[in-house]
């Protein structure tokens with residue numbers, strides 16, 4: 514059960530000419546069927562890349578991927594196409610809707626691709642737009658809707674072919690907190706009432722806390738996992754977080770000190786003394802992190 518959605522040692526390297534970017538560096542995580550999981554982490558840490566691999570949009574350079582119980586590591590392009598159409602619903606970080614189509618047509622589009630008969634399509638589009646509270650906005654085009662309404666249309670479109678897994682990349686990104694909370698309520702309802710597995714990327718910790726589990730990504734790897742409802746785990750993770758924060762502060766202090774030394778703003782003897790002290794502290798915290806299992 515725990516391997517419903519799974520990544521094992523995922524590596525993703527992007528090549529731009531001679532430059533290589535390692536977006537994922539051995540990322541492993543798993544999500545159970547029916548779970549709602551939040552992914553948090555700094556900009557550029559690999560969240561969208563990971564979601565795109567789960568969504569069958571790109572392949573990993575190495576590692577194993579399982580989605581809705583299927584091993585899709587070596588899926589062919591046609592199999593990935595079917596995965597995108599039938600198995601996952603994907604709400605992207607941007608550009609979810611086609612600007613020239615109405616809300617109705619945007620939700621209908623994935624069903625046309627899946628060759629759903631027209632009478633069924635009508636029923637389902639109306640049902641989905643009603644679920645997200647937009648039954649009176651069906652004929653509106655994206656630029657005639659508010660940001661929150663557009664995101665609700667995107668949710669309805671992602672649900673069009675009744676996917677088993679819903680992937681949402683910063684679904685509340687540009688929205689004010691109240692509208693954002695409303696969007697998360699819809700995702701919650703989809704998770705709880707329809708039993709869909711939801712994986713949501715967010716930078717908002719109050720939104721992340723509403724998930725069953727929170728995975729924190731940093732530099733293309735999972736750094737911690739937190740269960741918001743289980744106090745015990747929260748304390749364990751908080752300790753990890755405090756130590757991690759202290760480590761990054763110390764690294765920053767060291768790099769500032771180096772810069773000042775290079776600019777001749779610190780005397781060499783003073784520099785050596787301070788740097789040794791910082792390095793000693795840093796290694797203590799790194800040992801502590803190791804003890805905590807990371």
Ligand SMILES: Nc1ncnc2c1ncn2[C@@H]1O[C@H](COP(=O)(O)OP(=O)(O)OP(=O)(O)O)[C@@H](O)[C@H]1O
Pocket residue numbers: 527528529534535536554555556557558559560561562563606
């Ligand atoms: N198509 C691409 N080609 C080259 N590099 C890429 C590509 N897509 C992403 N990257 C790089 O991979 C890294 C991870 O990017 P990703 O979009 O996964 O980050 P993210 O965690 O989603 O960030 P954000 O919070 O800003 O959305 C970044 O350094 C990015 O520059």
Ligand SMILES: [Mg+2]
Pocket residue numbers: 560561562606682
């Ligand atoms: Mg992103």
